[in-house]
Amino acid sequence: MLLQSANCVFMLVINICLYMSVVCFFSSSSSIVNSRIDNTWLNELKGSIDETNSTVEIVDKFNNYQIYPRIISIVSKDYFKFFKVNLRRTCPFWSDDSKCAMRHCQVESCQLDDLPIGLKGSRNGLVAEDMSIKFMEGPQQQECEEALQDDLGYINTTISAAAMEDFALWQAHDDLQDMYCTLPDDDGEAEYVDLSLNPERYTGYKGPSANRVWNTIYMENCFRPKNLFEVYIISAKLTGMCLEKRAFYRAISGLHASINIHLSAQYLLSDKGSTFLNPCGTGFWGPNAEEFERKFGPKSTKGEGTQWLRNLYFLFLVELRALQKAAPLLEQVKYYTGNDKEDEATRLAVNNFLEIIKKFPQQFNEQTMFLGGQQAQKLKEEFRLHFRNVSTIMDCVGCDKCRLWGKLQVQGLGTALKILFSNKARTNVSNELSTTYNKHSLQLERSEIVALFNAFGRLSTSIYEIEKFRKILR
Numbered sequence: 001m002l003l004q005s006a007n008c009v010f011m012l013v014i015n016i017c018l019y020m021s022v023v024c025f026f027s028s029s030s031s032i033v034n035s036r037i038d039n040t041w042l043n044e045l046k047g048s049i050d051e052t053n054s055t056v057e058i059v060d061k062f063n064n065y066q067i068y069p070r071i072i073s074i075v076s077k078d079y080f081k082f083f084k085v086n087l088r089r090t091c092p093f094w095s096d097d098s099k100c101a102m103r104h105c106q107v108e109s110c111q112l113d114d115l116p117i118g119l120k121g122s123r124n125g126l127v128a129e130d131m132s133i134k135f136m137e138g139p140q141q142q143e144c145e146e147a148l149q150d151d152l153g154y155i156n157t158t159i160s161a162a163a164m165e166d167f168a169l170w171q172a173h174d175d176l177q178d179m180y181c182t183l184p185d186d187d188g189e190a191e192y193v194d195l196s197l198n199p200e201r202y203t204g205y206k207g208p209s210a211n212r213v214w215n216t217i218y219m220e221n222c223f224r225p226k227n228l229f230e231v232y233i234i235s236a237k238l239t240g241m242c243l244e245k246r247a248f249y250r251a252i253s254g255l256h257a258s259i260n261i262h263l264s265a266q267y268l269l270s271d272k273g274s275t276f277l278n279p280c281g282t283g284f285w286g287p288n289a290e291e292f293e294r295k296f297g298p299k300s301t302k303g304e305g306t307q308w309l310r311n312l313y314f315l316f317l318v319e320l321r322a323l324q325k326a327a328p329l330l331e332q333v334k335y336y337t338g339n340d341k342e343d344e345a346t347r348l349a350v351n352n353f354l355e356i357i358k359k360f361p362q363q364f365n366e367q368t369m370f371l372g373g374q375q376a377q378k379l380k381e382e383f384r385l386h387f388r389n390v391s392t393i394m395d396c397v398g399c400d401k402c403r404l405w406g407k408l409q410v411q412g413l414g415t416a417l418k419i420l421f422s423n424k425a426r427t428n429v430s431n432e433l434s435t436t437y438n439k440h441s442l443q444l445e446r447s448e449i450v451a452l453f454n455a456f457g458r459l460s461t462s463i464y465e466i467e468k469f470r471k472i473l474r
């Protein structure tokens with residue numbers, strides 16, 4: 001298996017050269033197409049980002065030079081690249097969708113041998129994960145340990161005693177009340193997926209199935225302006241809604257924009273690659289400016305496209321703030337995979353990244369949301385339920401690879417919302433930004449941390465890709 005992976009990496013390196021020449025070819029042919037594209041519309045993507053005091057220019061500079069290279073390096077580490085997910089759950093809302101038959105929709109799951117020792121499973125597919133992020137007081141901890149003696153019996157002996165201790169703490173303290181997503185995918189059908197072998201890109205998933213998912217999210221699970229009869233929400237109508245409802249819509253729209261940027265930036269340019277040239281999957285992938293223009297340009301979106309891109313910037317700031325707020329917690333995670341050198345490198349990379357984001361001044365201010373007594377609490381509960389529905393709808397996505405990344409990104413956003421808004425995570429400093437938190441209460445599981453970093457990595461990459469499209473379309 002090791003030999004196979006090495007071969008895979010080796011072949012990929014060789015193919016970078018070949019790939020570059022193909023990309024160059026397609027870029028030059030796409031710039032011929034681009035000369036027919038009205039590219040001035042993308043210049044409108046500038047200035048303030050709604051609901052924040054930041055601007056597109058500030059985020060571009062901060063992300064493209066400081067954040068993007070760091071987050072890409074982090075998510076390539078073993079701790080972050082293995083994500084446990086159940087892709088077999090049936091859609092609870094409808095049943096007649098045929099699954100995307102294109103081979104680019106398929107997901108490669110991992111063999112047990114591929115997994116780092118620290119993630120290797122045991123009975124019920126449960127794994128001993130890095131649970132060092134749980135903060136608990138003594139008596140509570142003891143109580144949990146007693147209750148979990150039975151569970152501990154089945155943990156694989158290769159796992160260190162420290163990891164077993166952490167595992168017990170983790171098991172005992174799932175805080176379902178604060179979940180913004182459905183239950184985590186740690187049931188018997190969940191499998192580990194190596195995200196680096198299953199990149200988010202164009203799959204060919206479109207048409208009625210994809211439309212039904214987006215329609216259901218916007219029609220039934222977003223808050224909607226009054227008297228709006230169209231399925232999709234027009235940005236001009238948002239002003240009639242309160243901040244929290246606007247924020248919810250912007251987050252979903254930002255996620256939708258990000259997904260569509262990825263499929264335009266990693267478009268299937270040719271399906272002709274051979275397995276010899278590209279042993280990890282056939283085809284050549286690269287930017288398709290025409291597709292990007294079709295997804296966001298004024299002609300096909302009635303001018304809404306740049307608003308959707310702005311929503312991506314909004315979502316980036318929301319998740320950035322969550323990472324900043326959870327930094328004191330994230331700094332103490334061991335990022336345990338069983339490989340000391342790799343784990344140390346991961347800790348250093350994460351801590352360096354957290355130092356950088358702590359210094360970013362224009363953070364999203366979550367303290368302006370859900371203020372004002374009972375009404376606000378009711379709204380918060382509605383917000384949480386809507387979000388959980390969106391999370392459930394991901395089981396209706398009829399393309400496994402899209403479902404994988406959809407689930408991961410929704411879980412990442414759910415984790416961000418939990419950090420920002422769950423009662424336990426609420427800071428006790430009112431009306432000002434603060435990184436203080438109730439360290440005895442806020443808890444994150446490994447899957448949440450993996451999802452949060454990867455989801456943020458996707459947004460960061462999208463913003464970076466926009467910069468590349470600006471250059472192609474210039």
Ligand SMILES: Cc1cc2nc3c(=O)[nH]c(=O)nc-3n(C[C@H](O)[C@H](O)[C@H](O)COP(=O)(O)OP(=O)(O)OC[C@H]3O[C@@H](n4cnc5c(N)ncnc54)[C@H](O)[C@@H]3O)c2cc1C
Nearest residue numbers: 201202203204205206210213232253256257263308402406
């Ligand atoms: C969860 C999920 C994950 C997916 N992942 C992938 C993937 O990895 N690879 C892949 O190739 N395809 C993926 N798809 C499909 C992809 O998102 C599109 O649905 C598909 O490319 C068809 O696009 P479309 O142009 O018909 O419009 P869609 O993107 O399907 O949009 C439908 C309608 O929504 C509105 N809209 C579009 N964007 C926004 C926005 N940002 N904010 C608000 N409203 C908007 C517009 O009115 C548009 O007509 C995914 C779909 C889903 C539901």
